[in-house]
Amino acid sequence: MKKNAFYAQSGxxxxxxxxxxxxxxxxxxxxxxxIGKVYAGKNGILGALKExxxxxxxxxxxxxxxxxxxxxxxxxSCRIKLKSFEENKKEYIRLVEVFKAxxxxxxxxxxxxxxxxxxxKVSQISQNLGYPISxxxxxxxxxxxxxxxxxxxxFGSAAKYIATSTLEASLxxxxxxxxxxxxxxxxxxxxxxxxxxxxxxLARVSKDDAPHVILLPEVTFNQKKFLSKVNNIVKSKGYCVxxxxxxxxxxxxxxxxxxxxxxxxxxxQLGGVxxxxxxxxxxxxxxxxxxxxxxYLQRSARHIASKTDLLHAEAVGINAVRYAVKGMNGVMxxxxxGKGKKYTWKIKPAPLSKIAxxxxxxxxxxxxxxxxxxxxxxIEYLSPLIKGEAYPRFKNxxxxxxxxKLIQVKKKLPNWKA
Amino acid sequence: MKKNAFYAQSGxxxxxxxxxxxxxxxxxxxxxxxIGKVYAGKNGILGALKExxxxxxxxxxxxxxxxxxxxxxxxxSCRIKLKSFEENKKEYIRLVEVFKAxxxxxxxxxxxxxxxxxxxKVSQISQNLGYPISxxxxxxxxxxxxxxxxxxxxFGSAAKYIATSTLEASLxxxxxxxxxxxxxxxxxxxxxxxxxxxxxxLARVSKDDAPHVILLPEVTFNQKKFLSKVNNIVKSKGYCVxxxxxxxxxxxxxxxxxxxxxxxxxxxQLGGVxxxxxxxxxxxxxxxxxxxxxxYLQRSARHIASKTDLLHAEAVGINAVRYAVKGMNGVMxxxxxGKGKKYTWKIKPAPLSKIAxxxxxxxxxxxxxxxxxxxxxxIEYLSPLIKGEAYPRFKNxxxxxxxxKLIQVKKKLPNWKA
Numbered sequence: 001m002k003k004n005a006f007y008a009q010s011g012x013x014x015x016x017x018x019x020x021x022x023x024x025x026x027x028x029x030x031x032x033x034x035i036g037k038v039y040a041g042k043n044g045i046l047g048a049l050k051e052x053x054x055x056x057x058x059x060x061x062x063x064x065x066x067x068x069x070x071x072x073x074x075x076x077s078c079r080i081k082l083k084s085f086e087e088n089k090k091e092y093i094r095l096v097e098v099f100k101a102x103x104x105x106x107x108x109x110x111x112x113x114x115x116x117x118x119x120x121k122v123s124q125i126s127q128n129l130g131y132p133i134s135x136x137x138x139x140x141x142x143x144x145x146x147x148x149x150x151x152x153x154x155f156g157s158a159a160k161y162i163a164t165s166t167l168e169a170s171l172x173x174x175x176x177x178x179x180x181x182x183x184x185x186x187x188x189x190x191x192x193x194x195x196x197x198x199x200x201x202l203a204r205v206s207k208d209d210a211p212h213v214i215l216l217p218e219v220t221f222n223q224k225k226f227l228s229k230v231n232n233i234v235k236s237k238g239y240c241v242x243x244x245x246x247x248x249x250x251x252x253x254x255x256x257x258x259x260x261x262x263x264x265x266x267x268x269q270l271g272g273v274x275x276x277x278x279x280x281x282x283x284x285x286x287x288x289x290x291x292x293x294x295x296y297l298q299r300s301a302r303h304i305a306s307k308t309d310l311l312h313a314e315a316v317g318i319n320a321v322r323y324a325v326k327g328m329n330g331v332m333x334x335x336x337x338g339k340g341k342k343y344t345w346k347i348k349p350a351p352l353s354k355i356a357x358x359x360x361x362x363x364x365x366x367x368x369x370x371x372x373x374x375x376x377x378x379i380e381y382l383s384p385l386i387k388g389e390a391y392p393r394f395k396n397x398x399x400x401x402x403x404x405k406l407i408q409v410k411k412k413l414p415n416w417k418a
Numbered sequence: 419m420k421k422n423a424f425y426a427q428s429g430x431x432x433x434x435x436x437x438x439x440x441x442x443x444x445x446x447x448x449x450x451x452x453i454g455k456v457y458a459g460k461n462g463i464l465g466a467l468k469e470x471x472x473x474x475x476x477x478x479x480x481x482x483x484x485x486x487x488x489x490x491x492x493x494x495s496c497r498i499k500l501k502s503f504e505e506n507k508k509e510y511i512r513l514v515e516v517f518k519a520x521x522x523x524x525x526x527x528x529x530x531x532x533x534x535x536x537x538x539k540v541s542q543i544s545q546n547l548g549y550p551i552s553x554x555x556x557x558x559x560x561x562x563x564x565x566x567x568x569x570x571x572x573f574g575s576a577a578k579y580i581a582t583s584t585l586e587a588s589l590x591x592x593x594x595x596x597x598x599x600x601x602x603x604x605x606x607x608x609x610x611x612x613x614x615x616x617x618x619x620l621a622r623v624s625k626d627d628a629p630h631v632i633l634l635p636e637v638t639f640n641q642k643k644f645l646s647k648v649n650n651i652v653k654s655k656g657y658c659v660x661x662x663x664x665x666x667x668x669x670x671x672x673x674x675x676x677x678x679x680x681x682x683x684x685x686x687q688l689g690g691v692x693x694x695x696x697x698x699x700x701x702x703x704x705x706x707x708x709x710x711x712x713x714y715l716q717r718s719a720r721h722i723a724s725k726t727d728l729l730h731a732e733a734v735g736i737n738a739v740r741y742a743v744k745g746m747n748g749v750m751x752x753x754x755x756g757k758g759k760k761y762t763w764k765i766k767p768a769p770l771s772k773i774a775x776x777x778x779x780x781x782x783x784x785x786x787x788x789x790x791x792x793x794x795x796x797i798e799y800l801s802p803l804i805k806g807e808a809y810p811r812f813k814n815x816x817x818x819x820x821x822x823k824l825i826q827v828k829k830k831l832p833n834w835k836a
Binding site for chain 2: 009012013015042043044046070071072073074075076077078079080160163164165167168169170171172173174175176178179180184186202203205272274275290291292293294295296297299300301302303304306383386387388389391394396397398399401
């Protein structure tokens with residue numbers, strides 16, 4: 001019984017999510033008796049609802065392979081969470097109509113927490129609407145906050161970018177500190193979980209190396225202790241490198257960036273934690289500082305991807321296909337770390353019911369006593385994830401990106417109205 | 419007549435300034451009858467004034483060679499400009515004392531505009547104080563704003579970082595734009611000259627590609643035209659990528675970041691142009707946006723250095739030595755571009771009197787008619803400078819940095835009092 005497959009990308013993208021897509025499309029070709037075409041949804045689940053399906057078989061093999069080195073989400077992503085079956089039955093009925101119209105029997109959804117939830121809901125279509133579908137959620141998130149899996153594809157590359165950038169910038173500020181900049185602040189992503197900020201600790205070779213202060217969303221910001229620490233570090237080392245999560249909160253549980261800074265018009269000032277801290281350091285410590293906000297750069301920096309992360313990203317794509325053709329439903333291929341000292345890993349299926357909507361924060365046991373750093377347990381966990389380089393091909397000095405043709409399958413149904 | 423050499427790094431550092439240092443130290447070894455030891459000044463000219471000299475002959479050959487891939491300024495840099503001989507004779511007399519004490523006959527100063535000025539002043543010591551010195555300024559600046567030289571070592575690598583980052587982030591925002599972020603803003607360095615912002619245009623392969631708006635310090639910011647342009651681009655393409663120089667100014671000649679935004683305490687708000695523009699776009703266009711400020715990351719990103727830039731950086735170091743042993747004084751090795759279609763270049767000496775304190779902005783002929791872009795002439799100039807990759811070695815997932823021993827020469831003089 002041959003069926004077509006639907007694949008879509010959801011949530012914030014990563015530098016290796018397209019590597020998962022490539023691996024999945026290529027692996028599907030090995031099961032021609034079971035999988036027909038792989039249709040990629042335009043902008044995640046929206047593509048299924050709107051019946052906007054890209055026919056990946058129209059792309060050349062070379063283009064599909066080149067996705068391995070293309071950051072962003074090649075088919076478009078979305079920030080949409082399906083309501084429950086009870087709350088919005090209409091959406092599920094529509095999905096089944098589209099699946100039926102295009103003979104889709106496999107549903108692959110590549111995303112984070114919210115996406116696992118969407119995939120979990122779709123996986124229940126079988127029983128709710130009597131439509132047989134094999135639904136597999138595929139992990140992806142720079143936030144590294146999915147439960148069950150040891151780590152999330154996308155995170156290792158962001159972590160490598162952050163560690164490398166912290167190291168490089170720290171050498172810069174060290175050389176400027178005698179007569180100029182004393183403090184450098186790097187803001188990284190992580191609204192609720194501090195995995196990315198924590199990974200900056202991998203920049204250290206010896207204990208004294210930067211970063212000297214790491215601010216995590218898991219630790220309440222204490223302004224007095226923070227300023228005192230920064231001041232002491234500048235006094236002893238001559239300079240201080242701070243890496244902060246965007247999601248650092250004060251004792252009232254508010255993001256620092258939501259605090260009482262207003263502009264001339266009385267509006268709450270937009271802006272990151274890095275300029276907030278820079279302002280604080282300028283005013284209270286009178287120390288010259290520089291700050292950077294890496295934002296999208298950190299999650300799209302395919303040029304400095306981690307080889308280990310890339311292998312994870314490909315493996316989850318490959319295994320998703322294998323699970324699907326075995327008829328599994330409502331599972332996610334997760335990464336399982338081996339127990340030995342040498343880093344080993346394998347992929348196994350885990351039920352979405354145990355993953356959807358849960359969030360894995362940095363455990364307390366990974367955080368230093370004073371709350372301004374991570375400890376050796378964290379380093380032990382993080383270290384293997386950034387290992388290995390996997391450079392893209394460059395042309396004319398920039399990464400070579402092959403553009404997809406993105407040919408849509410002819411629509412068979414009336415337009416979707418949300 | 420064998421003399422020792424003094425080498426120092428000055429101003430904002432780059433990802434390849436240490437490659438210049440390495441090339442200079444290694445080249446010096448070829449002239450053992452003329453050059454004795456190479457002393458590196460701790461923190462630029464301060465090292466000469468304070469008699470803080472690192473003996474580079476105490477470093478292993480492997481460590482010196484590894485400087486080729488080490489960002490930052492390995493010997494420390496400074497932001498100090500010597501006053502004129504008439505204004506502060508004391509400093510020059512001290513320099514001569516230090517040179518005499520350590521038998522220094524060659525002075526190499528590696529920096530930008532201000533540093534060329536310092537080097538120019540030192541070069542006049544010969545006549546003013548009767549001390550024979552061969553003084554060579556070596557170009558270095560990510561700002562690319564030195565005159566006479568076709569380009570400045572350090573710039574090409576920053577440009578490659580910016581073009582690559584713009585390309586990567588644009589793929590990210592493109593994939594998010596349907597249901598989330600519509601505008602992405604990247605702030606790059608360039609207080610007075612727009613070379614770095616201009617280099618983001620190298621991210622384009624076809625005309626429609628990002629960046630869609632480039633804001634240059636050479637063009638007065640027109641808020642109305644800017645917002646209208648951004649809005650139109652989002653309407654037609656679905657998203658818009660903006661790259662802005664930190665030094666963009668309004669019609670009153672003030673930096674946008676100095677404008678009337680104040681915090682709750684009435685202080686002028688620190689902070690970059692990117693959050694300023696983001697705020698504007700949120701309020702006036704109600705478009706969801708993300709912004710990044712690359713700050714030190716862009717000038718220390720040795721992991722994505724340009725091979726062409728690296729070769730320039732090494733060549734100016736090598737030629738500085740050759741000029742010095744020929745007895746030249748008050749010159750800079752500059753990069754001269756060949757006339758043919760294929761990019762060629764050579765190094766020649768140019769007098770510091772024609773370089774010091776002058777600033778090369780982006781010429782009007784490189785800027786698009788509407789002022790929001792650069793044109794094909796700019797691309798033609800910029801394109802060769804980012805070509806080629808020159809990856810550092812990695813260890814445990816991060817660039818491998820060999821630490822210098824930094825052994826100081828024994829002081830012979832009383833302490834310096836400024």
